[in-house]
Amino acid sequence: MDEILEILNEVRPDVDFENEKLLIDDNILDSFDIITIVSEFNEAFDIDIDVEDLEPENFNTVAAMKELIDRLQG
Amino acid sequence: MTFVDLSFVVFLVAVAILYYVFPRNYRWVVLLAGSLTFFYLNSGYLLLVLLGTTIFTYLIARRIQAISDAGKQEAARKRLAGADKKRIKLQTKKKCKPYLVFGVLVDLGVLLYLKYYNFFAENANVLLASQNVHLPHLNLLLPIGISFYTLQAIAYMTDVYRGKIQADTNIAKFTLFMSYFPQIVQGPIPRHKQLANQLYEGHSFDYVRLCHGCQLMIWGWFQKLVIADRIAVPVDLIYNNYSDYHGLMVFLAAAGYGLQVYADFQGGMDIARGFSQVLGIELELNFNQPYFSRSIEEFWRRWHMTLGSWMRDYVFYPLSLSKSFVGISRVSRKVLGGFVGKRLPPIMAMFIVYFLVGFWHGAEWKYIAYGVWNGVFIVAGILLPEAYQKICDVLHIRRDSFGWRAFQVLRTFCLCTLGRLFSRGTDLTAAVQMFKSIGTEWWDVAFLLDGTLKTLGLDAANWILLIACIVGLYFIDSLHERGVHIRESIDRQHIVFRWVIYLLAIDAIIIFGIYGPGYDSATFIYEQF
Structure with missing residues (x-):
């Protein structure tokens, strides 16, 4: 979780990732942020996040992102 | 039909x-x-x-x-x-x-x-x-x-x-x-x-749905026939004879075209959404008060939203995650390092998206220039946040102040307006000429008072009506921006008052709509795209 937060804070230091629950639905993260974050996740966790995974429910919260990463690593 | x-x-x-x-x-x-x-x-x-x-x-x-x-x-x-x-x-x-x-x-x-x-x-x-x-x-x-x-x-x-x-x-x-x-x-x-x-x-x-749908359609026809087709008169005149005009007048024509296309396109959407609501069908929202945007990037999230989300899901995402772009990403990180290296591939994909957005609008170079114009400012917004922060610090500007936010809205409006020179100019050469002519004697504001406005196809009464409508459009957009549900508010009024509103709105469309001899309403702008 810490590594995920580190990546997220590096991409968007102005966002309170631990408390925001609707990062996509509230337009806090835009498509550019998502792609930057996905590239970082792919690199850091050696996974391949596919276009099909780019759904709001996978990126609305940090917990959802962790779940996605865990699923792809498993 | x-x-x-x-x-x-x-x-x-x-x-x-x-x-x-x-x-x-x-x-x-x-x-x-x-x-x-x-x-x-x-x-x-x-x-x-x-x-x-x-x-x-x-x-x-x-x-x-x-x-x-x-x-x-x-x-x-x-x-x-x-x-x-x-x-x-x-x-x-x-x-x-x-x-x-x-x-x-x-x-x-x-x-x-x-x-x-x-x-x-x-x-x-x-x-x-x-x-x-x-x-x-x-x-x-x-x-x-x-x-x-x-x-x-x-x-x-x-x-x-x-x-x-x-x-x-x-x-x-x-x-x-x-x-x-x-x-x-x-x-x-x-x-x-x-x-x-x-x-x-x-x-x-459903009776309530029928009323809401009809209200939305009436508002759509009002935007198209009373506002958009009225602004079109002076706008068309200036764009079609651009070499006769300069300075602020050209800028106002571009701004007028921005409002025209907004009232025209949103009007068409409201007619489509309103009729669908009568049948119980909810179409996706295509506009979300775009002229309240504080950046070009935000503008495109609020303007023609279904085209933007289409480009995101079927061009930007697949392109950015494609093998070639992942390869570019690896190289750019090594060569350019941190900030720029990580952002270069999505920036390239973003540029391609805006090129396509421009090209989608029409088979002319001016539309490609329009797309590139928007792409440049969006990329600048991605790459230069630190520079903007430094400028604000040096000038002691509080970024959460009303003044700064108002400036951002105005700046976005001006950039969008200048971009409209490309999308509406008769061709790319005309657009460039108009761009240059804005800088010529831009301080000359005499035309606002010396009767020149009356030579642009609208008489004094029509100008007053047009300005009142634009103020009205702004007022309604600000209510939407604050989350006010106008149609639900109308529902709560007495039946007599509601019908007075409906009849006045229909009368306004019939009386103030731009018709004239041998009437043939201007085609919806986006219908041509």
Whole structure:
């Protein structure tokens, strides 16, 4: 979780990732942020996040992102 | 028959009555018949192009679905899990991909041929003049809405491929999805997941919904006929005789065109959404008060939202995550390091998106310039936040202050306005000339008071009415921006007051709409795209 937060804070230091629950639905993260974050996740966790995974429910919260990463690593 | 013809109003009433007269299970048939009739009345035998695209897209999606289902059945039969299941999934995707690529190429090919052939031919003739190459100019006719329904078809096939939706099994129902008449002219660009079932299932009559739908349609006609077509008079005059004007006047013409296209496009959307609401169908929102945006990037999230989300899901995301872009990403990180290296690939993808957005608007260089103009400012917004912060620090500007936010809104409006010189200029050369002429004697504001305005096609009364309407449009947008639900507020009023509002609005459209001798309302701007 810490590594995920580190990546997220590096991409968007102005966002309170631990408390925001609707990062996509509230337009806090835009498509550019998502792609930057996905590239970082792919690199850091050696996974391949596919276009099909780019759904709001996978990126609305940090917990959802962790779940996605865990699923792809498993 | 366009959205602003009286015959269209009669057509809407007939479709709505038939819709509710028919048994619930067959109401979709009324919509299908209405949609095909509307298309035929507007595009004649070009209906065959739409039907061709529809049948082809339907068959491709069915094939992709069949391969996907076979893959899933195999995994289930062999009780596969984990890596094995993933392997089967990848193999299935690999089998489906050629069909998707073929489907996209054919649908896109029809659009490219009909809409862009002459553009490519003209440019090829210029480039290859020394080789004695001469491609002929063809008089090609475009079916209405081809730029919209082609994107719709591509999204549908891709969503079936991605497993987000099941392919339709009823070709007649799918034809309705592709041809639904309120949205085929100028969008919104629908997604199957959001719209299809709403079209296929019959809805019960609801009086409140009927009122809300009619209110939205009236507001749509008001925006189109009273505001957009009125602004068009001076705007067209200045754009068509641009060399006679300079300075602030040219800028105001560009700003006027921005408001014209907004009232025109949003008006069309409100007519489409309003009629759909009468039938119990909710179309996607295409505008979210774009002129309150504080950056160009935000503007494009609020303007023509369904085109933006289409570009995001079917161009930006796949391109950014493609093997070539991932490769570029690795290299750019090593060569350029941290901040820029990580952002270069998505910036490149973003640029391609805005190039395509511009090109989608029309087969002319001016539209490509329009796309690039927007792309440049969006990329600047991504790369320069630290520089903006430093400027604010040096000037002691608080970024959460009202003044700064108002400045950002105004700055975005000005940048959008300047971009409109490209999209509305008669051609790229004219747009560049107009750009230059804004700088010529820009301080000259005498034209505002010396009677010049009256030479622009509108008399004093019309100018006053136009300014009042723009203020009214701003007021309504600010209410929406604050989350006020205007139609629900009207519901709470006494019946007499409600009907006074309705009748006044209808009277205003009849009295103040731009008609004139031999009236032929201006075509909806986005209908031409």
